Amino acid sequence: MSDNHLTLKLKIWRQENRNAKGYFEEFNQKVSPESSILEMLDEVNNLLEAQGKTPIAFESDCREGICGTCGLVVGGRPHGPLSKTATCQLHMRNFKDHETLYIEPFRAAAFPIIKDLIVDRSGLDKIQQAGGYTSFNTGSAPDANAVLISKEKADLALDAAECIGCGACVAACKNSSAVLFVGAKVSQFALLPQGQPERYERVEAMVKAMDDNFFGSCTNTYACEAECPQGISVSNIARLNSDYLKANLVSSVTHQDVK
Amino acid sequence: MMKLNPNVPEGSIAEKWSNHKFSMKLVNPANKRKFDIIVVGTGLAGASACATLGELGYKVKAFTYHDSPRRAHSIAAQGGINAAKNYQNDADSVYRLFYDTVKGGDFRSREANVYRLAEVSNNIIDQCVAQGVPFAREYGGTLANRSFGGAQVSRTFYARGETGQQLLLGAYGSLNRQIHLGNVEMYNRREMLDLVLVDGVAKGIVVRNLLTGELERHSAQAVVLATGGYVNVFFLSTNAMNSNATASWRAHKRGAAFANPCYTQIHPTCLPVHGEAQSKLVLMSESLRNDGRIWVSKKVDDKRTANQIPEEERDYYLERRYPAFGNLVPRDVASRNAKYVCDEGRGVKGGRAVYLDFSDAFNRIGKDGVKDRYGNLFDMYQNITGEDPYEVPMMIYPAPHYSMGGLWVDYNLMSNIPGLFVLGEANFSDHGANRLGASALMQGLADGYFVIPYTIGNYLATAKPEKVDPDSTEFKATEKNVQEDIKKLLSVNGKQTVDEIHKKLGMILIDKVGMSREEKGLSQAIKDIKELREEFWTDVKVVGKGEELNQTLERASRVADFLELGELMAKDALNRNESCGGHFREEYQTPEGEALRRDDEYAYVAAWEYIKPGEWNLEKENLEFTNVKLATRSYK
Missing domain, CATH: 1.20.58.100 (Fumarate reductase/succinate dehydrogenase flavoprotein-like, C-terminal domain)
Structure with a gap:
């Protein structure tokens, strides 16, 4: 619990609404190295409110790195300079005294800006609604141990399922692709027996929803994995691609059957 | 004067729910689509309720103030979810889970509700596995379990330290399927600001669109609140920044009784406050107390660092006061004792923190052994505090974590306002005066998947509520x-x-x-x-x-x-x-x-009726313990 405060020059993105012109507003802010970057923004806002000025709009909720609500571009990088760290877990001791810090919203065609640092990520929900589940009604489940799943498969499925849906992968990608996000969900189910009945319909539906919601395509730069606060592996993208290919084959065969 | 009828069904404790399910009235499948139901909140209780009610064919309108239903604070639960599967062959049973929960709640919960919770706990695990929730598994492919406080059996199912996330994403998936099928209409970024009553019956809500500030009126034949707990009242708590009591409180001001508001849980293993700018407190799983030893200096206002304080000058106060349970006493006992030693000025450097020390565990199982068990928690500690817990003892302090109190509900989870149902942490129902670890997730999902789908049908079939025009x-x-x-x-x-x-x-x-x-x-x-x-x-x-x-x-x-x-x-x-x-x-x-x-005077639920600001009327629901014998908890 140190008294060694830092003084930072903050350049924070302000934008009244989606169509307004945005700009960087400058603040000189004294901050404790023990504070998180969001606690620093709280302090800036508290000062603005006390002066009757409009505080900076930004979102956060759990502040434990699991809800995926927060997401800022700090110093040009989604979630800031530390790897596997969500914005809310970024503490000021990682910055130097008198450093200039640019704080911006996630930028992607699929994430229109709502106000200041808040963006609209509802496209991610639409992808999940298209197929990120097993079609299964409450009440009809067999005993949980009726189907055995190897520890290895279960662990791999959980590695993929840990995605927090923050959208940093999209913001990091020069094409605003959401394939890491989609690959993680597709992989979780592809690895588990419960996901098999709809395996190929699911991947087709989710990829289509991704395309329909203004997310771009993947050109294998792996920027997504580098910025993912959960460290979701790009091997999930490989699994997505392979299943997507198989899905196309399956559906073309099915179409011929129908004809 | 309000009327409180718990509506507990007749019969022995083990038969009540079965009897009740049979005697409740049903809504014919073709008629279900004629009923609109509003669900506020999309955490474990809300999302599971939306999904299941949608599957049954009701027309559901779901509301959350988040940008997405997946952000609800259930997502942050770490430890696990209890169920009476007895997969470990260690003599667990529905009755034992029921017994442990009533005792853990210090005999201040309603027996019949708790028994039903234990009864449906096994269905929850089956349901979640079928959804593709990747629970921890043994090498042979079966589900793994771990132990938690307040129980002598191993009945907690988990997914690393992210059980809440995985369960919520499972429920979110089922909710998404119903959105996709058109059975649930999802309203994101809406905050409920009032409950609408018509002739004393819940008929809808008023919400504020958080993007535009516009107020909207939504009408339905039943309203379900699954809006979580209220410990953010303390400003600093482990709850998420946006967690709040507004939906419950506005319903309370419209006549819903608020039960046992003083029952709040202060969790012992949280990170201490770092300074003025602190916005919230972070919980570390209580599983750490399995291998960590809690101590403070014997001296008042001791400014030395942990490593400078010799062994004989350390006070392992929990081990000293509670030799039988030691560092594994229940949450309330551990928290209170941390407060006492800090009040005496013996906290870390005279402040408000105590040490959680793994030195003995390092000697016993090695640093790698500790890393295997708690690696992610140690990383999280280092990330937040900047200190390496493998080198210096962790510092912890208790923090408000959960509210056992909440809106009063009867056995059907309906409040004293007809048509208003309350699920999950928002109700007072199952945890008495203290919640055991891994029971919150169980309750949220029990209410949403397996209780409300039955009881709301009975209400709709019996009361036959009319639709009301939102322009009325x-x-x-x-x-x-x-x-x-x-x-x-x-x-x-x-x-x-x-x-x-x-x-x-x-x-x-x-x-x-x-x-x-x-x-x-x-x-x-x-x-x-x-x-x-x-x-x-x-x-x-x-x-x-x-x-x-x-x-x-x-x-x-x-x-x-x-x-x-x-x-x-x-x-x-x-x-x-x-x-x-x-x-x-x-x-x-x-x-x-x-x-x-x-017990002679206070074995009751204190249900408060709102009169005007600062004025309430107290109604009592007497609690009867016919199955679990009233006894004093002892952890000596």
Whole structure:
């Protein structure tokens, strides 16, 4: 619990609404190295409110790195300079005294800006609604141990399922692709027996929803994995691609059957 | 005067739910689509309710103030979910889970509800596995279990330290499927600001669109609140930044009884406060207490670092006071003792923290062994504090974590307002005066997947509620009230920010209505909170307008409600002249300093009816313990 405060020059993105012109507003802010970057923004806002000025709009909720609500571009990088760290877990001791810090919203065609640092990520929900589940009604489940799943498969499925849906992968990608996000969900189910009945319909539906919601395509730069606060592996993208290919084959065969 | 009928079905404890399911009236499948149901909140309880009601064919409207239903704070639960599967062959049973939960709640919950919770716990695990929730597994492919506090069997299912996330994403998937199929209409970024009653029956809600500030009226034949707990009243808690009591509180002000508001859980293993700018507290799983030893210096105001304090000058106070359970005493006991040693000035460097030391575990199983068990928690600690817990002991301090109290509900999870149902942490129902670890996830999903789908059908089939036009006078009048409240907040134009006042409220509550309470302090707290509420309405500064995205206004409106709820918490704590679970009154303790329950006078649910600001009427629901014998908890 140190008294060694830092003084930072903050350049924070302000934008009244989606169509307004945005700009960087400058603040000189004294901050404790023990504070998180969001606690620093709280302090800036508290000062603005006390002066009757409009505080900076930004979102956060759990502040434990699991809800995926927060997401800022700090110093040009989604979630800031530390790897596997969500914005809310970024503490000021990682910055130097008198450093200039640019704080911006996630930028992607699929994430229109709502106000200041808040963006609209509802496209991610639409992808999940298209197929990120097993079609299964409450009440009809067999005993949980009726189907055995190897520890290895279960662990791999959980590695993929840990995605927090923050959208940093999209913001990091020069094409605003959401394939890491989609690959993680597709992989979780592809690895588990419960996901098999709809395996190929699911991947087709989710990829289509991704395309329909203004997310771009993947050109294998792996920027997504580098910025993912959960460290979701790009091997999930490989699994997505392979299943997507198989899905196309399956559906073309099915179409011929129908004809 | 309100009427409280718990509506517990007849029969032996093990037959009540089966009998009730059979005797309840059903809605014919073709008629279900004629019923509109509103669900507020999309955490475990809300999302599972939406999904299941949608599957049954009801027309569901779901509301969340988040940008996505997946953000609800259930996502942050770490440890696990209990079920009476007995997969470990260690003599677990539905009855044992029921027994442990009633005892853990210090005999202040309703037996019939708890039994049903234990009864459906196994279905929850089956359901979640079928959804593709990747629970931890053994090498042979079966599900793994771990142990948690308050139980002698291993019945907790988990997914690393992210069980809440995985369960919520499972429920979110099922909800998404119903959205996709058109059975659930999802309203994101809407905050419920009032409940609409027509002739005393719940018929809808008024919400504020958080993007535009526009007020909307939504009508339905039943309203379900699954809006979580209220410990953010303390300002600093482990709850998410946006967690609040507003939906519950506005329903309370419309007539719903608020039960046992003084039962709050202060979790012992959280990171200590780092300074003025602290916005929330972070929990570390209590599993750490399996291998960590808790201690402070024997000296007052000892400024030495941990490693400079020799072994003989350390006080392992839990091991000293509770030789049988040691560091594994229940949450309330561990928290209270941390407070005592810090009050004595023996906390870390005289401050408010105690050490959680793994040196013995390092010697016993090696640093790698510790890393295997707790690696992610050690990483999290280092990330947040900047200190390496493999080199210096962790520092911890208790933090408000969960509210056992909440809106009163009967066996059907319906409040005393017909048509208003309350699920999950928002109701008071299952945990008595203290919740055991891994039971919150169980309750949320039990309510949403396996209780409400049956009981709401019975209400709709029996009461046959009519649809009400959202343009009716009742709806318009309620909207107008909300509009006026917003105007009032914006027009104060004082000098203090919302956070400044909220922090003051938190200080009063944690000091006087926190881990230990006494008559004088509680009376003072009531006085202080009344004054602070006055201060708020004359001196708060809420910038901006109502008709726009305005996060300051959102917080102000929540804090206004906390300022009323805080007073009721103190009033309830003052009324309850006994100690039980999370409610510890200094005046009522055994000669050994343990909680002294007074069953003859206080074996009741305190359900408060709102009269006007600062005035309530107390109704009592007597609790009968016919299956679990009333006994004193002992952990010596």
